[in-house]
Amino acid sequence: MPIEGIEQPDILEITPSLRLRRYDGHFSFAIPWYRDAATLMLVDGKNEPYDLKRLERMYAYLNAHGELYFIEIPEGGSFRPIGDVTFWQDDMPIVIGDPAWRGRGVGKRVVTALVARARSLGFQTLHIDEIYSFNEGSRRLFESCGFRAYEETERGHRYVLSLI
Numbered sequence: 001m002p003i004e005g006i007e008q009p010d011i012l013e014i015t016p017s018l019r020l021r022r023y024d025g026h027f028s029f030a031i032p033w034y035r036d037a038a039t040l041m042l043v044d045g046k047n048e049p050y051d052l053k054r055l056e057r058m059y060a061y062l063n064a065h066g067e068l069y070f071i072e073i074p075e076g077g078s079f080r081p082i083g084d085v086t087f088w089q090d091d092m093p094i095v096i097g098d099p100a101w102r103g104r105g106v107g108k109r110v111v112t113a114l115v116a117r118a119r120s121l122g123f124q125t126l127h128i129d130e131i132y133s134f135n136e137g138s139r140r141l142f143e144s145c146g147f148r149a150y151e152e153t154e155r156g157h158r159y160v161l162s163l164i
Helices: 037-044 052-065 106-120 136-144
Strands: 011-015 018-022 067-075 078-087 094-096 125-132 148-152 156-162
Touching (some): 011 106, 018 106, 037 094, 052 067, 052 078, 078 106, 106 136, 136 156
Antiparallel strands (some): 011 018, 018 067, 067 078, 078 094, 148 156
């Protein structure tokens, strides 16, 4: 149970063509996302590719702190992961790993659905630990969902959304 006292659903359907699937320990399909130079800059602010061990450590950390999901779309009669997101009150890291799906509103639909989940769980606020100053896409995404910058960090800003 990643968030104490809260049961994580196996599937969160956002639309018939977009869903979140609970992390199940299988993630090798995500390695190309975390070896892509552009993705790495947005995620870590540097171009240091992940190997399977590093990806496993990252997913173990995220899964221990919140609800870790793969973002999936239907394809060929089943669903295919195109990214990942972790939901908890202190952060909401989201990666659209498949570049073909960036800039198509997927992130906005995912964040909007998770904000609605936070409200239904009675959360009063949500925080984003840091968005790098150069990551304009993430800044626009979270600001369009009502988050506001409240503290400057060395490389960007922390964000908060009041749910009350």
